[in-house]
């Protein structure tokens with residue numbers, strides 16, 4: 001009988017079932033023997049029986065909580081669980097999308113200027129997704145003290161790695177030079193600046209000695225999470241796909257654009273979830289966000305986006321411009337400020353410069369993979385693009 005080898009699941013091996021079973025039994029028995037003493041309540045535990053009652057959800061906190069992190073429900077944050085359920089409705093792999101036409105488009109139809117845009121968008125996004133994964137998985141998750149928050153964040157970590165796979169699939173399929181594309185963020189200052197801004201924030205919250213009971217550490221952590229959710233994912237990423245959607249509108253690089261549509265769905269949820277968590281911390285910890293600090297964050301983010309935009313769109317392409325890209329950044333930044341519940345919009349004069357974006361970013365349900373496969377994974381109704 002062919003069985004999956006759990007030590008090496010990619011290899012199927014032929015096992016004698018009896019041998020596997022008996023090994024499991026003896027292993028379990030030896031573990032049971034070593035657990036025996038632990039399972040007997042100690043005198044101290046008997047004296048503290050009240051500590052063994054189920055977790056009261058009202059006692060849960062986003063950070064600095066004292067409740068047992070291993071008890072999922074009852075939920076204090078049922079919305080977090082709903083984010084997890086919703087995230088599982090957007091499920092795909094990059095292999096589901098046909099990239100054949102993109103190879104032809106890239107080789108024979110894109111102009112030099114359009115190739116410059118396409119390659120730099122990929123290069124920027126793929127480095128950013130590594131950072132997004134490290135932020136949530138290594139810096140944020142461990143600080144959460146309610147498990148329902150960590151469950152969605154664990155899904156988010158997976159999604160960021162899926163996005164990284166997607167860019168790699170595009171880079172590999174198109175036949176771009178991998179060393180050059182993945183290293184580009186280090187040699188192009190306009191990309192490097194955005195990556196460094198994020199990396200500095202991440203480094204400041206990735207330390208093992210961080211104590212969120214310290215007001216300065218707490219303020220810095222909240223600001224960093226706000227940056228990653230509202231700016232890094234909510235503005236830079238959200239806006240980052242648009243140049244390729246503009247190519248898609250002209251019938252070019254449609255496979256890549258479809259990959260980006262799936263990624264964008266995830267990113268919209270990442271931004272919304274992060275913003276929700278940040279607001280919850282602000283409420284629970286009774287914090288007053290520093291207006292000046294937040295203003296500086298928007299200004300820095302805008303300046304970095306401006307340099308990046310002027311680099312990727314240094315030469316004009318048809319149907320998309322630096323003015324459109326930057327105008328949309330400001331418009332989306334206002335949306336994120338409103339979601340955060342901040343008093344002031346950072347760019348009150350801004351208007352949407354890409355009126356086609358929401359429509360273009362939506363996956364239409366009549367669309368099929370390879371003519372046969374229905375792609376409407378989102379079964380719970382349309383996503384709200386906010």
Ligand SMILES: [Fe+2]
Pocket residue numbers: 129132159160163263267
């Ligand atoms: Fe991502």
Ligand SMILES: [Fe+2]
Pocket residue numbers: 132160233266267270
């Ligand atoms: Fe993300």
